[in-house]
Amino acid sequence: MRRxxxxxxxxxxxxxxVLVGAxxxxxxLVTWRTRKVLAGMEGMRGRFQDVEVSVxxxxxxxxxxRIEKLAPGGSALPYFQVERASFGLYFKELVRGxxxxxxxxxxxxxxxxxxxxxxxxxxxxxxxQVGHGIEALAPFRLDRLQxxxxxxxxxxxREPERPELWVHRIEGTLxxxxxxxxxxxxxxxxxxxxxVLQRSGAVSLFATADPLAKKLTFAGQxxxxxxxxxxxxSIVGAKAGIAPDKGELDMSLRFRAEGxxxxxxxxxxxxxxxxxxxxxGLGPKLKSLLADVTLxxxxxxxxxxxxxxxxxxxxxxxxxxxxxAVPTILGIVRNxxxxxxxxxxxxxxxxxxxxxxxxxxxxxxxxxxxxxxQPRAQPTGEK
Amino acid sequence: xxxxxTLVVAVALAAAACRHPQHPTSPAGGESPRPEAPDRxxxxxxxxxxxxxRIPAGPEALLAPGAVKDIQGALADRGLLGEHRAGELDAPxxxxxxxxxxxxxxxxxxxxxxxxxxxxxxxxxxxxGRDGGGKGD
Numbered sequence: 001m002r003r004x005x006x007x008x009x010x011x012x013x014x015x016x017x018v019l020v021g022a023x024x025x026x027x028x029l030v031t032w033r034t035r036k037v038l039a040g041m042e043g044m045r046g047r048f049q050d051v052e053v054s055v056x057x058x059x060x061x062x063x064x065x066r067i068e069k070l071a072p073g074g075s076a077l078p079y080f081q082v083e084r085a086s087f088g089l090y091f092k093e094l095v096r097g098x099x100x101x102x103x104x105x106x107x108x109x110x111x112x113x114x115x116x117x118x119x120x121x122x123x124x125x126x127x128x129q130v131g132h133g134i135e136a137l138a139p140f141r142l143d144r145l146q147x148x149x150x151x152x153x154x155x156x157x158r159e160p161e162r163p164e165l166w167v168h169r170i171e172g173t174l175x176x177x178x179x180x181x182x183x184x185x186x187x188x189x190x191x192x193x194x195x196v197l198q199r200s201g202a203v204s205l206f207a208t209a210d211p212l213a214k215k216l217t218f219a220g221q222x223x224x225x226x227x228x229x230x231x232x233x234s235i236v237g238a239k240a241g242i243a244p245d246k247g248e249l250d251m252s253l254r255f256r257a258e259g260x261x262x263x264x265x266x267x268x269x270x271x272x273x274x275x276x277x278x279x280x281g282l283g284p285k286l287k288s289l290l291a292d293v294t295l296x297x298x299x300x301x302x303x304x305x306x307x308x309x310x311x312x313x314x315x316x317x318x319x320x321x322x323x324x325a326v327p328t329i330l331g332i333v334r335n336x337x338x339x340x341x342x343x344x345x346x347x348x349x350x351x352x353x354x355x356x357x358x359x360x361x362x363x364x365x366x367x368x369x370x371x372x373x374q375p376r377a378q379p380t381g382e383k
Numbered sequence: 384x385x386x387x388x389t390l391v392v393a394v395a396l397a398a399a400a401c402r403h404p405q406h407p408t409s410p411a412g413g414e415s416p417r418p419e420a421p422d423r424x425x426x427x428x429x430x431x432x433x434x435x436x437r438i439p440a441g442p443e444a445l446l447a448p449g450a451v452k453d454i455q456g457a458l459a460d461r462g463l464l465g466e467h468r469a470g471e472l473d474a475p476x477x478x479x480x481x482x483x484x485x486x487x488x489x490x491x492x493x494x495x496x497x498x499x500x501x502x503x504x505x506x507x508x509x510x511x512g513r514d515g516g517g518k519g520d
Binding site for chain 1: 428429434435436437438439440441442445481484489490491492493494496497498511
């Protein structure tokens with residue numbers, strides 16, 4: 001009896017030592033494994049401060065992660081960094097046989113660079129079969145991804161001026177992303193985010209999606225408020241040769257994608273806008289003059305507001321959403337009446353014409369005094 | 384050439400003629416246009432199909448009828464929400480949600496996500512319409 005108890009105690013002591021040893025070895029082991037994964041990334045290099053693993057709440061956290069892209073000359077360009085990223089599994093769900101995770105990113109920064117090569121154009125028939133791709137992954141559900149104080153920088157290297165778009169102070173959540181229908185519980189994936197564009201523009205975005213649909217299916221809306229146009233000078237100047245030198249931009253956006261086709265509308269409202277030539281030469285000067293004259297003609301006459309608004313229909317495949325030129329221009333004409341000011345989101349997305357309309361028909365709609373007669377998105381070639 | 388010039392002048396005159404005094408209903412002066420309630424039809428997003436989840440384009444279309452009132456009640460109980468439009472996810476409600484999210488160390492989106500609802504004491508399944516809608520029905 002006494003011997004049996006002694007054996008049990010020895011066994012428990014061994015088990016305890018093994019568990020303590022395993023726990024002590026876990027952090028260095030995971031650190032080694034993380035280093036190995038980062039070292040194996042093609043064309044990139046990564047480093048981090050430390051990792052910590054918690055057996056208690058099944059979580060893994062990495063601190064001070066920094067991933068850089070290696071340029072052909074040997075220089076390293078910042079790509080992604082995060083102050084702290086944590087990944088955890090829900091024990092209760094794991095017991096039921098479901099892998100359900102939560103991810104939190106604190107102060108992540110992502111830098112995207114548009115290189116000079118042209119993106120491949122993709123037709124509607126080639127829209128990716130996302131659903132099948134996701135179902136090929138192991139069954140799991142991302143219950144919640146949370147981003148706090150994030151930053152996204154886009155640099156356009158196709159232009160010599162290297163203009164930048166910068167969204168910062170990003171707060172965002174993504175909920176209910178599942179790789180199996182049963183795990184999704186027939187609920188959509190929901191994205192909500194807020195941030196600041198350049199220095200002054202308050203941006204908010206809401207979207208829902210069905211990631212398991214055969215072709216991309218999502219819908220959402222966004223809003224940009226009080227962006228000082230001068231902050232877009234480098235990006236507009238690089239493309240157009242003229243740059244805004246004063247004014248403010250508000251913008252509402254609504255979009256919908258079903259079966260790989262995207263539709264929607266953007267309604268920008270320019271207030272007290274003016275331009276200057278961004279490049280030397282007579283061409284940009286004339287363009288700037290013309291733009292100022294156009295803004296002056298199409299602004300409303302409410303004292304102190306000086307606003308110009310339009311509705312830009314978006315229509316195309318998910319991979320190549322294109323703003324249509326004719327309805328866009330006519331939208332500007334129509335909004336000489338600045339109806340858009342009173343209802344930023346109502347009427348978005350603009351309705352689609354049942355059949356292709358010629359320029360005269362589009363002009364008639366755009367110039368009609370009837371409020372509901374806004375320009376219509378034109379159906380694309382395919383039926 | 385002359386004909387083209389005449390056409391350009393005519394178009395410019397026609398455009399200029401379109402410019403006339405406005406009497407809009409939105410606020411005048413230097414004020415920004417009032418952030419409006421989005422139209423409900425557009426908020427519905429992708430029409431629901433059998434066996435597929437609904438894909439609404441706006442947050443209010445995702446929430447069950449009456450859920451916004453429940454959320455506003457929970458925010459008001461905490462002293463975070465003052466004057467607001469009852470039952471609408473308006474700017475004051477969104478601001479109050481952001482304040483609450485900041486206090487809870489959650490991402491301050493101003494949108495009532497599931498974690499925020501749970502911490503507000505509002506049942507997320509009920510608020511998202513999986514359990515018959517909010518109390519305010």
